[in-house]
Amino acid sequence: MKKGKRLPIFELGNPLLRKIAKPAKFPLSESIRTLIRDMSFTMYETNGVGIAAPQVGASLQIFIVASRPNKRYPYAPMMRPTVMVNPSVTSVGDVTVVDWEGCLSVPNIRGLVPCSNVVDVEYQDISGKHHVRTFTGFPARIIQHEFAHIRGLLFTDRVKSSKDLYAQAEFEKMLARRTKTEVPKSA
Numbered sequence: 001m002k003k004g005k006r007l008p009i010f011e012l013g014n015p016l017l018r019k020i021a022k023p024a025k026f027p028l029s030e031s032i033r034t035l036i037r038d039m040s041f042t043m044y045e046t047n048g049v050g051i052a053a054p055q056v057g058a059s060l061q062i063f064i065v066a067s068r069p070n071k072r073y074p075y076a077p078m079m080r081p082t083v084m085v086n087p088s089v090t091s092v093g094d095v096t097v098v099d100w101e102g103c104l105s106v107p108n109i110r111g112l113v114p115c116s117n118v119v120d121v122e123y124q125d126i127s128g129k130h131h132v133r134t135f136t137g138f139p140a141r142i143i144q145h146e147f148a149h150i151r152g153l154l155f156t157d158r159v160k161s162s163k164d165l166y167a168q169a170e171f172e173k174m175l176a177r178r179t180k181t182e183v184p185k186s187a
């Protein structure tokens with residue numbers, strides 16, 4: 001059982017989402033540890049595959065990446081949920097992939113966002129231990145999305161054109177049309 005409290009999500013227009021988040025100091029305080037637990041709980045409750053501290057009103061460089069198939073992202077691959085504290089993306093691959101994103105802070109909107117297929121990321125875990133890891137595919141996309149949050153950016157800033165933004169209902173209609181006419185991906 002995942003314990004925690006469901007936190008209110010700050011939404012597009014809230015100035016806190018536009019601030020550059022501050023690094024977290026180690027050892028993490030009890031209140032930051034509780035915040036991370038509550039962020040995780042909130043992410044699972046809302047079918048998110050990631051969540052960043054500014055989305056729950058804490059301007060700190062902390063996010064959780066937890067790709068898994070769910071209602072909002074049925075084709076997301078499974079990964080071990082990872083808390084990243086003070087992360088930095090140290091390099092990105094040359095291949096840009098365009099795919100759909102959504103965000104708990106931008107309700108009912110989806111957008112086609114270009115991002116790199118591979119990222120190298122350095123971060124600390126909750127005990128302060130440093131990690132250097134490479135992620136590819138959808139987890140790499142989540143990391144770039146969450147990293148943008150702690151830099152004061154949202155996916156709506158990262159679309160190539162505002163025409164690539166869809167209302168959720170139109171997004172679902174478009175997917176339904178596509179699955180009728182296209183062979184589904186075997187991956």
Ligand code: NI
Pocket residue numbers: 102103104105145149
């Ligand atoms: Ni988001």
